[in-house]
Amino acid sequence: MELALIGLGKMGSGMSRRLLKQGFRVAGYDVNPGAVAALEPEGLRPLKAIQEVRTTLTAPRIVWLMLPAGTVTEEAVQTLGEVLEAGDLVVDGGNAFYKDSMRRAAWLEARGIQFADVGVSGGVWGERHGYGLMMGATAAAAARLEPILKALAPAPDKGWVHVGPVGAGHFAKMVHNGIEYALMQAYAEGFEILRQKKEFRIDLARLAEAWRHGTVIRSWLLDLTAAALAEDQDLEGVAPYVPDSGEGRWTVQEAVDLGVPVPTISGALWERFASQQEARYAYKLLAVMRRAFGGHAVKRNEG
Structure with missing residues (x-):
């Protein structure tokens, strides 16, 4: 299974490593090229720009954002809305305000792109011990993301939950x-x-x-x-x-x-x-x- 992870800071880099160790194919981008380079020896496929997710991943794609709430996330979602195709799925794992997530989901849905908001807890310890994950998504999007959440969580049957529809994940977080x-x-x-x-x-x-x-x-x-x-x-x-x-x-x-x-x-x-x-x-x-x-x-x- 493959995905792209946008934002390789303290949380994003740890999540990438945890997924790579479990056999996922992960492509990654960060505004800091050094963060990308640090993960390449561990199997990360480097992206030089967010737009490269379209040519790097096979459709239907999954693109997971681990970015600061606010303008940075907004701009990334806008970019993805222009480059992704119908059937692709955008996941926001940052600490966005839940009403912003609902608005972004509606905007992407009009383009045929799915959206899920996942509250992520665990801090810098999550890479080793697993992350707590609260997902807001449709049933179809949740089913696509389940293998990823099981890999990121402390155990496949512990630490993750589909809370409800889009917005519920960030509301719970x-x-x-x-x-x-x-x-x-x-x-x-x-x-x-x-x-x-x-x-x-x-x-x-x-x-x-x-x-x-x-x-x-x-x-x-x-x-x-x-x-x-x-x-x-x-x-x-x-x-x-x-x-x-x-x-x-x-x-x-x-x-x-x-x-x-x-x-x-x-x-x-x-x-x-x-x-x-x-x-x-x-x-x-x-x-x-x-x-x-x-x-x-x-x-x-x-x-």
């Missing part, structure tokens, strides 16, 4: 990321309370490691937090600055539109805004968690 905001905030606040109780001199690294085993609050996020604290629980050099990449805002806005109270998720979003204005240990820990699971850069502490 949006809410997933809103929950992620809240979980991270809870850990960060808890560890800050522990750190501020100076007279107990609690070793945060040892406590976090103990919590990983047998406790109610054990999780992968706690695993990553424990690893970061074991390396440096003072988090020297990490600025207490936590960006919000969009999904948390979208989740809160959608909750307002639906009349659903989400005080925990919205509170976590407000805290990210606050981190851009004041310094706290909790914000340092949030920044380190984002780096641990997603490879996101941290702002360095200049002082």
Whole structure:
């Protein structure tokens, strides 16, 4: 089975490697030629431009986008709409807003091109352990994509789901990321309370490691937090600055539109805004968690 993967950053490159190792024929393009060249020895067929998917792949084609939400994805979809043929399938695996995905699907459908939106979770660890995948698609498109999702997931029968029609995949991933905001905030606040109780001199690294085993609050996020604290629980050099990449805002806005109270998720979003204005240990820990699971850069502490 073959496909093209457009966007070979942290996620796209890992997904390409995982598919190549399982025998898929993968063609790849990235604006950075070095990202393409790095994967060629592993079997990637290089593309010099997005337009080359038409001549490189055999119809009906599958083209999977792993690009930043917004203008970059919009331009890629527009390009594919002009070069692909009826029966081809475009998949957006980035963190696009679900209403944009629905609009793009309608535009491509008018040209006879299928569209699926797949929320992808797993960060930089997905290549080794598998990705969590939430697919929004028609039944026909979902059937075509099933072998790819089974290969990318932690196991063929675990970690992937056809959520519903187009838009549902990115909607589910949006809410997933809103929950992620809240979980991270809870850990960060808890560890800050522990750190501020100076007279107990609690070793945060040892406590976090103990919590990983047998406790109610054990999780992968706690695993990553424990690893970061074991390396440096003072988090020297990490600025207490936590960006919000969009999904948390979208989740809160959608909750307002639906009349659903989400005080925990919205509170976590407000805290990210606050981190851009004041310094706290909790914000340092949030920044380190984002780096641990997603490879996101941290702002360095200049002082």
